[in-house]
Amino acid sequence: MKGTNIGELEELVMLTVAILYDDAYGVAIRKEIQERCNRSITISTVHSVLSRLEEKGYVNSRYDGASPERGGRRKHLFRLTIAGQKVLSEAKTMRNSMWEAIPKIAFASE
């Protein structure tokens, strides 16, 4: 198990990268997380999570799509790797199985 664990924020960023598919770069990811989770994170945090994920091999990146809004610079675009997809679905499966393992009685009072 060790080494395949991912943090909560990492999971969030990876999911967002997947959602944005072909347009996943810093600003867009930050915006998406803000809209979906109502959670505001700094741009430098997004970048440092992305580069950590790249080091772990869960995402890969390329440069494309320069525009005047970016001062003529290209976007640093990210996409999930196979390993990334695997880690995400593992996380999901694990959670699901844990959810299912909760006895009904535990939530009954609600």
Next chain:
Amino acid sequence: MNERPDPPKLISNLLERYCEPFLWEGIAGDLHEIFLTNTRDKGLTMARTLYFLQAIGFFKPKFRKRKTRNSNIEAMFRNYFTITLRNFTKHSFYSFINIFGLAIGMAAGFMILQYVHYELSYDGFFENKENIYRVRTNRYNKGELTTQWASGCAGVGLHMKEDFPEVVEFVNLHRSGVPITYDNRYYELKSPYYAGSSFFEVFSIPLIRGVDSLVLKDPFTVVLSESLAKRIFGDEDPVGKIIKQYEFRDFKVTGVFRDIPEKSHMNFDLLYSFETYVALTSEDARTAWQWDGFLNYVVLHPGTDPDRLSEKFPDFIQARQGEELERWDSGMEFILQPLDKIHLTSNYRMEIKPTGNERTTYFLLIIGMFVLFIAWINYINLTTARSLSRAREVGIRKVMGSFRSQLINQFMFESFVINLLAFAIAAIFVVVAFPFFNDFVGKNVPYTWPDAPYFWFGLLAIFGIGILLSGFYPAIVMSKFKPVTVLRGRYAGSSGGNLLRKGLVTFQFLASLILITGTFIVYQQMDYLQSQDLGVKIDQTLIIETPNYRSDSVLNSRNDIFRNRLNGESFIQNITTSSAVPGGTPNWNAGGIRLLTQTEQEANQYRVLGGDDQFLDFYGLEVIAGRKFDRSFGAEESNVLFNEVAMKRIGFTDPEELLNRKINFWGDTFNIIGVVKNYRQESPKQAYDALIFRYFPAPSGYYSISLSSNNMRESVAKIEEHWHTAFDNKPFDFFFLDDHYNEQYRSDLQFGSIFGLFAGLAIIVACLGLLGLASYMMNLRSKEVGVRKVLGASMQNIWLLLTGDFMKLVGVSILISVPISWWIMNNWLENFAVRINLGFVAFLIPALLLAILSIATVSYHTIRTAQLNPASTLKDE
């Protein structure tokens, strides 16, 4: 939309340099995009700020350039640091002396800096302080300066405003000596004054209640300080309440002001409107030029040159008062004192509270710097002396390709580390020692980090100069070694270096010796002062301020009750009443006194002291001609006694001649019935003053009661009981005369103890340095000693030889120190009317002390070296 604003250049350039180039394009693009969105939504300024903050977030190791050129430098510094640490542990003794000495020096410097800063920052909180001045007065009589007042006449402020366009506003203040009551309870006041209506507009003392232009406008209004209001009224609203002077004169409270900070020359806790004073006296009180009992503050038009304004004062005085002054052959002079300079530069009559002393403050600064210099010199000495042991390291480094500049860098870096460590230790010292230091200087310097930039600048300067000064010379010396020589094993100190080292040690001794001598002389002088024959008896005497009554007849009848009751007590020897007691200048200063046969121009100024017919006997004052007051003679009210100085001032040398002469005292005629021998009315610090004694049968200021019992507490309690029987609930303010008298030496004694403290520190640091140096020198000479012993030198011979080298330096510093200390201390002694003569002993004892201390320090090592077995020192080569 064509014009696109640019993000802040500086930070983006910095970030670009820092960032990994591969990541940079993405980061910069993102930042730019956010910046544009923000510009649209939140405005350019906000967007720039946000850009800056976000960019800061990228200065993390994660985004840093990998494999930069800097890594070499990093490794180098890491190496320097390792070497420094290894040196510390290897020579822990020297390092300890080094760091500890430096820390003491820095702590001393820091404390002094804080103290000086405290003294310099008095009244700095006043807004518009650069335009507010106090007008103080000098009075001349026959062209001779007679009295220097902090205050002046009542009309000065008003007339200046009338006559000079530069003066835009004025405030005058007059002390009120009377107690107040509320609800029939007496409240003690710290500093009650009558104040002009513009007071709160001129001085930025915030009012918690009331309007600054209105609170002091009407007669019989009063403004209280926050703490006084709390003391009197508790949580009730003071505004609109009525308090009384004594028990009868009503005042309406119109406002409450925030307590004036400790760091001010003012300490008012209650201000009556000046209009009250006018109502109580007469309209003339606004414009009078007769009496110097009023503090005058003026506000000048911004940009006014005070010196230019002062030049106009003589004409102003001439126009307003010239005739009157000429009639008495007297003169006056006005001096403008900048508001924030009053505390340190002013110490005249009628100050609001005791002021500081500029000379002492700067003197302290110099002493503190002395200690710091001694500590730096230690560092230089120890480091260069020990440099020989680092010679091999330098040689190897040079062979491996180090440039000299790199070696200098290395040693400077070591100096930085040591200074930093010392700085940290010094900070701990300061925090721990500060309360004690406060006690020493008798100040309540709050332990806070001062906000003045020059304080921090000073601190940084101490640190920076310390690194440079202590690090630079050793770095130069050590980086100079030639690898060929040192690696072959032949290294000797240069003679130039030795000379410098000796010079520095001499300077250290010199500085410590001056401090020791100073301490010694200060204490000698204090001793001498206190052992003076004062000519007046002050022990076992209780002083009580006489109560205030509306009518004299009530006071007199109450007084009789009080005295009768006291007379029945066995522990009371004698009682007298007088307008002043020894231990201060009599408050009554009277000009225009002359013999009936003299003209008005020949009149002079005297201090006048009134008392009952017991006064002279009570204080053991000797009458050298004529007689004392005696009520059985009757009509004593029109008789006076002179003291010897007064006798000379009025023009006589033979006391018998003066008897039965008539004088004119403010229009009345008095007969001189006696001459009193000079005595120390104030203190031996001052010269004798010209005194005239008058007869006041009624209590006029103070009761003096001499006690025979040893149980002071019980006696005082008994007296208080009688007091309250006789005077109801009037405040019982008492003190013991000898304490009061000795209070005058307090600042000098403090000066002495501060001197002593820093002298002590200086000696500790200097001895530490000497210890380290001696230890090292002995190491170097151990072989020489071995050879000498083999050739037959005795222990004493060797000890003399080794110690003598150091003693020469001590001798030189003693020789140089004598004239310097003599000059400094002679200067200081000029302040005293009675002073010791600087004899041989005053310099001999400190010199001996230093010599013994340094011999002891050095001998510790020299004896050890002399005892070494030559076989063990000579065996290895």
